[in-house]
Amino acid sequence: MFGKRVQQSLTRTRHSYFGRIRGLLARGEVNEALWQELEELLIQADVGVGTTVALIEALRERVDKEGLRQARAVREMLKDDLKRVVTFSESPRCREDGLWVILVVGVNGSGKTTSIAKLARYYQDKGRKVLLAAADTFRAAAIDQLKIWGQRLGVDVVAHQPGGDPGAVIYDAIEAGQARDAEVLIIDTAGRLHTKYNLMEELKKLRRVAAGRVPEAPQEVILVLDATTGQNALTQAKYFQEAVEVTGVFVAKLDGTAKGGIVFAIAKELGIPIQYVGTGERLEDLAEFDAEEFVEGLFAES
Amino acid sequence: MFESLTERLQGVFKKLARKGKLREQDVDEALREVRLALLEADVNYQVVKRFVGRVRERAVGVEVMKSLNPAQQVVKIVHGELTTMLGQPGRLDLSGPSPHTIMLVGLQGSGKTTTAAKLALHLRQEGQRPLLVATDTRRPAAMAQLEVLGRELEIPVYGEEGGSPVAICAQALERARKGAYSVAILDTQGRLHIDQKLMGELVEMKDRVSPDEVLLVADAMTGQDAVRLAQEFHQQVGLTGLILTKIDGDARGGAALSIRAVSGVPIKFLGTGEKPSALEAFHPDRLASRILGMGDILTLIERAEASFEEEEARRVEEKLRTATFDLEDFRQQLQQVKRMGPLSQLMEMIPGFASLSRQLPQEVTDQQMKKIEAIINSMTSEERRNPRIIGGSRKRRIARGSGTTIQEVNQLLGQFRQMQKLMKRLTFGRVDISSIFGT
Ligand SMILES: Nc1nc2c(ncn2[C@@H]2O[C@H](COP(=O)(O)OP(=O)(O)OP(=O)(O)O)[C@@H](O)[C@H]2O)c(=O)[nH]1
Ligand SMILES: Nc1nc2c(ncn2[C@@H]2O[C@H](COP(=O)(O)OP(=O)(O)OP(=O)(O)O)[C@@H](O)[C@H]2O)c(=O)[nH]1
Numbered sequence A: 001m002f003g004k005r006v007q008q009s010l011t012r013t014r015h016s017y018f019g020r021i022r023g024l025l026a027r028g029e030v031n032e033a034l035w036q037e038l039e040e041l042l043i044q045a046d047v048g049v050g051t052t053v054a055l056i057e058a059l060r061e062r063v064d065k066e067g068l069r070q071a072r073a074v075r076e077m078l079k080d081d082l083k084r085v086v087t088f089s090e091s092p093r094c095r096e097d098g099l100w101v102i103l104v105v106g107v108n109g110s111g112k113t114t115s116i117a118k119l120a121r122y123y124q125d126k127g128r129k130v131l132l133a134a135a136d137t138f139r140a141a142a143i144d145q146l147k148i149w150g151q152r153l154g155v156d157v158v159a160h161q162p163g164g165d166p167g168a169v170i171y172d173a174i175e176a177g178q179a180r181d182a183e184v185l186i187i188d189t190a191g192r193l194h195t196k197y198n199l200m201e202e203l204k205k206l207r208r209v210a211a212g213r214v215p216e217a218p219q220e221v222i223l224v225l226d227a228t229t230g231q232n233a234l235t236q237a238k239y240f241q242e243a244v245e246v247t248g249v250f251v252a253k254l255d256g257t258a259k260g261g262i263v264f265a266i267a268k269e270l271g272i273p274i275q276y277v278g279t280g281e282r283l284e285d286l287a288e289f290d291a292e293e294f295v296e297g298l299f300a301e302s
Numbered sequence B: 001m002f003e004s005l006t007e008r009l010q011g012v013f014k015k016l017a018r019k020g021k022l023r024e025q026d027v028d029e030a031l032r033e034v035r036l037a038l039l040e041a042d043v044n045y046q047v048v049k050r051f052v053g054r055v056r057e058r059a060v061g062v063e064v065m066k067s068l069n070p071a072q073q074v075v076k077i078v079h080g081e082l083t084t085m086l087g088q089p090g091r092l093d094l095s096g097p098s099p100h101t102i103m104l105v106g107l108q109g110s111g112k113t114t115t116a117a118k119l120a121l122h123l124r125q126e127g128q129r130p131l132l133v134a135t136d137t138r139r140p141a142a143m144a145q146l147e148v149l150g151r152e153l154e155i156p157v158y159g160e161e162g163g164s165p166v167a168i169c170a171q172a173l174e175r176a177r178k179g180a181y182s183v184a185i186l187d188t189q190g191r192l193h194i195d196q197k198l199m200g201e202l203v204e205m206k207d208r209v210s211p212d213e214v215l216l217v218a219d220a221m222t223g224q225d226a227v228r229l230a231q232e233f234h235q236q237v238g239l240t241g242l243i244l245t246k247i248d249g250d251a252r253g254g255a256a257l258s259i260r261a262v263s264g265v266p267i268k269f270l271g272t273g274e275k276p277s278a279l280e281a282f283h284p285d286r287l288a289s290r291i292l293g294m295g296d297i298l299t300l301i302e303r304a305e306a307s308f309e310e311e312e313a314r315r316v317e318e319k320l321r322t323a324t325f326d327l328e329d330f331r332q333q334l335q336q337v338k339r340m341g342p343l344s345q346l347m348e349m350i351p352g353f354a355s356l357s358r359q360l361p362q363e364v365t366d367q368q369m370k371k372i373e374a375i376i377n378s379m380t381s382e383e384r385r386n387p388r389i390i391g392g393s394r395k396r397r398i399a400r401g402s403g404t405t406i407q408e409v410n411q412l413l414g415q416f417r418q419m420q421k422l423m424k425r426l427t428f429g430r431v432d433i434s435s436i437f438g439t
């Protein structure tokens, strides 16, 4: 369920572009100027040119076919379409037996380490025993950062020395997870731009290391995207998807944006489910993504 | 995923070319493509509108109407206008009394801490004595991060667990003065431009240290939010420049134009990687090409130069001049090329090759590279030194060893002979780009 913080984040979004869309589609008749303005507003909300054009084309077609005149009707259709775009069948869910391994990936600074701490708290709240793996051995003090979160959470962190082999960390972490009867292992990885060939190859290798220890691992691969990212988020998702079969997206820093439209572009163009949103820097600033609430939130009267 | 502007305009202009000169509605059609390309590059909507208006004025005017090749003229106007709008690269202004202070501000995760280390290294190379100052007391291990970076560069870091950021700033300046440091670089906590409390704290810090420079560190991947972000930071704190980070990816970097347009502050550096040395000068024309998706040949050349070590380049050059360049050298060159990134990405930087590289999926080109390497690796060093000795039975062995076919081995040897011929004809610069694409 979305908490108050998500609603607050969405309020900001609502006050800007989606709020203006609501206003635009509140009254009056459908005409060319309205389509034009709708297109502008969607693009300004980071929905992206491609997705925007596709959405509007579909709307226009239905409006023509059904002979609709009222802008209000368009609003309901748009809301339904947006909901459909971000609705997915159930994502993989942590099972009761065995070690559930979650590999967390993303570009530099998107919010991986912080989101991992939030996910650890999320699973703790569900009564699961969590273990963290510090497989970012590259960035300065990345290990320390995860260890501090581990201390705050009361969760063990498996770590090696800075500069060590991340594959070895994962290997040890899975072993430790099994030995200590942990139920969920969350692996932090170094930030990497999706265009860096060697770094993406390394990520594939990390995936294989996990699979070598537990055949179905990693059961989840979560891509952390920064909500303030523009169209590049699409390219990121595409490359990470190809490299390591992303199972879900964690949209971090939703509190920082007045848009949030990129969520629709990613869901529509790549079909990767949006699973979580981050709405602040604290452990409790996490919410499971809910299509219905998200879209209703964007369009709600404030 | 995105069609580049060049390709799109070519589409529009093909139609126009047949019609001859540009009419007003032709210009509008072309400008629609320009508009979409800029939006896809994350240039802010309002900025795009203004920009397109300016281009239209010039394009509809005499210039284009009278020119013989209106299509090219429009591209030139767009590129020129964009370059102008991006402005001249800014330089650090450290003219006041020493110790100077530079404050780095920005959103969470934009690259402030890394950039602080980069600037420190850069300034030391310029003969300054930098002191790094860690004021982020909130994010876990933020201070440790700067300390590690400082230690690696052997640049001192001042910081204090527990103190308030404002107090740390004041103490750091004292330390800088006493220690005869010439410049203090203040790393700050990441914050949202809409977070009143933290923005207020930044203003307080600024008032306390009166910095020579307040630089906004912004991620090249930023979307439509860039305008609000720049407005808020500029209005509340007063910026003197912009550093655009993570430009080493494939983000088009339209945010730079938005930020520049609303704040008017110059772009001072680009962040091109995670290492402390990855800080580069900004070239407006190149960034303009990049935003337009028009390829970036100069960056390609620079990257090539950076990854081909100088001595190695000289050695190769010498070999080429004396026509003793062999497959062994070729193999080494290939390895160097690989270091520059995937072939498809390199091709995208070459104007005209962008569409080609899109047709060839990355796997194909990179697989070809791998194949070529495998073939060469299966040769004995004697064969590499002297490919002429490779006859039928050797070819069979090489093909088997590399998991390829004899035809593929033949093809490679043929291409290599071509390349050798080509090289002899080249008046040789430092790097041979043609060899990369001859493969
Ligand atoms: N406002 C806000 N800030 C966030 C959120 N999630 C993460 N951050 C901040 O974003 C910054 C980067 O977060 P990290 O977790 O270090 O990101 P990362 O992806 O692990 O970074 P690298 O490991 O360096 O690639 C930190 O300052 C976090 O506090 C969020 O949901 N909202
Ligand atoms: N590829 C690339 N990565 C960069 C660049 N600049 C910074 N990074 C990476 O981006 C991530 C975030 O950088 P930081 O310097 O920690 O960012 P920050 O703004 O200090 O983050 P907070 O203090 O959490 O707000 C790290 O993984 C850096 O290595 C760059 O120019 N290119």
Ligand SMILES: [Mg+2]
Binding pocket: A112, A113, A114, A136, A142, A188, A189, A190, A191
């Ligand atoms: Mg991290």
Ligand SMILES: [Mg+2]
Binding pocket: B112, B113, B114, B136, B142, B187, B188, B189, B190
């Ligand atoms: Mg920092």
